Amino acid sequence: MAATKVSLKLLIDKTKQRVLVAEADNKFVDFLFSIFTLPVGTVTRLLQKQNMAGCLGNLHKSVENLSDIYIQPEQDKGILTDPKVANISGAKVPLLLPRVEHSYTPRKFYRCREIYCNYVASDPRAICSSCKTLMSNEVRYVEYPPKDIKASSSSVGGYVKGVITYMVMDDLEVKPMSAISSISLLTELNVTDLGAVEEKVVDLGMDEVLSLLEASLQSKTVLTDVFLQNHFDNDRIEIIKDIVGA
Structure with a gap:
């Protein structure tokens, strides 16, 4: 894992045992957005194919088990089962998964x-x-020169600016945070008892990152599943750690 520490401040409804919203900085939002750069084959490999919802796990296994005598001589099965990740504009995104961050080959x-x-x-x-x-x-091959960016506190790589605080909903909808939006959110979520609302700060490690990745493909209550309902059991965490070579 990247050495950069990433934390979330969760606003929790204790009565309904759900995460209302998370307060996040640009590092966590960059991680969420970086999911779109992962090829389907990489996601399937990381999430332990036999535990995935749907049939992609079976398709991945079929490619792995297919003998090389059936593959075109100029092709490599690794292109499908362990594809390379594109280097999107050289963005420096924290929390990229092991053996994914440096897999780009020009x-x-x-x-x-x-x-x-x-x-x-x-x-x-x-x-x-x-x-x-x-x-x-x-x-x-010469890369097109990037646009000149004036040095500032917000120009530190990644996808979103670092001087903004973001709120991440339970279903991973991301918005810039403001006092007005926070008040409107409590009304929208029908929170009437502020005494039942508590704050909790959580640190993200590899276990949480992998849990978030899987839950984002299967659930509409991702933050609640990962941080309140023990989305991953220990056995599955150890299996995934073996896969990614942690």
């Missing part, structure tokens, strides 16, 4: 030796459509 491109040919291939075994020679000469 693509390589090749061309033939003839100057007048304008074809490019991603495989050095390809044949040029013009001169019919092997396209084995690697060419350098």
